[in-house]
Amino acid sequence: xxxxxxxxxxxxxxxxxxxxxxxxxxxxxxxxxxxxxxxxxxxxxxxxxxxxxxxxxxxxxxxxxxxxxxxxxxxxxxxxxxxxxxxxxxxxxxxxxxxxxxxxxxxxxxxxxxx
Amino acid sequence: xxxxxxxxxxxxxxxxxxxxxxxxxxxxxxxxxxxxxxxxxxxxxxxxxxxxxxxxxxxxxxxxxxxxxxxxxxxxxxxxxxxxxxxxxxxxxxxxxxxxxxxxxxxxxxxx
Numbered sequence: 001x002x003x004x005x006x007x008x009x010x011x012x013x014x015x016x017x018x019x020x021x022x023x024x025x026x027x028x029x030x031x032x033x034x035x036x037x038x039x040x041x042x043x044x045x046x047x048x049x050x051x052x053x054x055x056x057x058x059x060x061x062x063x064x065x066x067x068x069x070x071x072x073x074x075x076x077x078x079x080x081x082x083x084x085x086x087x088x089x090x091x092x093x094x095x096x097x098x099x100x101x102x103x104x105x106x107x108x109x110x111x112x113x114x115x
Numbered sequence: 116x117x118x119x120x121x122x123x124x125x126x127x128x129x130x131x132x133x134x135x136x137x138x139x140x141x142x143x144x145x146x147x148x149x150x151x152x153x154x155x156x157x158x159x160x161x162x163x164x165x166x167x168x169x170x171x172x173x174x175x176x177x178x179x180x181x182x183x184x185x186x187x188x189x190x191x192x193x194x195x196x197x198x199x200x201x202x203x204x205x206x207x208x209x210x211x212x213x214x215x216x217x218x219x220x221x222x223x224x225x226x227x
Binding site: 031033041042043044045048056092094096102103104105106107108109 | 147149151157158159161164166205209212213214215216217218219220
């Protein structure tokens, strides 16, 4: 299994500002994933982050709004830019360990509230 | 398109009663399927997984799921509900590129 931590665990931000979320894994992984969970909703994949290359974004998500960094094999950041109340969600990172039978492990999430 | 559908956004069961959560999938290739649980204000925890081995899969906390190709289903069951089972449950399908697509989720309420 993998131990994943996220910082911050929660934040309240003002409209128009940005929040950067950090994701740290206790082992080296090739792929990291970022998900959004809007209030009362399921999870939606934002992007896949590979070390050494540009992140790949899903339909409806763009790099200008959700820039991602992946500087090494254990760390990634997601920035949510130009915040609006609609960005209020839980943001989660996950990793898949190839030897673990395709299961993904999730961080505890970052709860963002935009006022 | 590959997708998962969970039938019932809310399920209410009495303590000690059977828990049955329904999930149907659509996939053009042999699927990898998972059930995750999300307890209030916590992250996601893997309950069990199907990766083309045994069709009856046992997971943690007494849960199990049966993969039925003919019905394109992967329903989750637990014989006897416990108060601690109150949570949201997600049926998940693994797509190409290691991506996951989530069902809409089923919130379980356990009544004493």
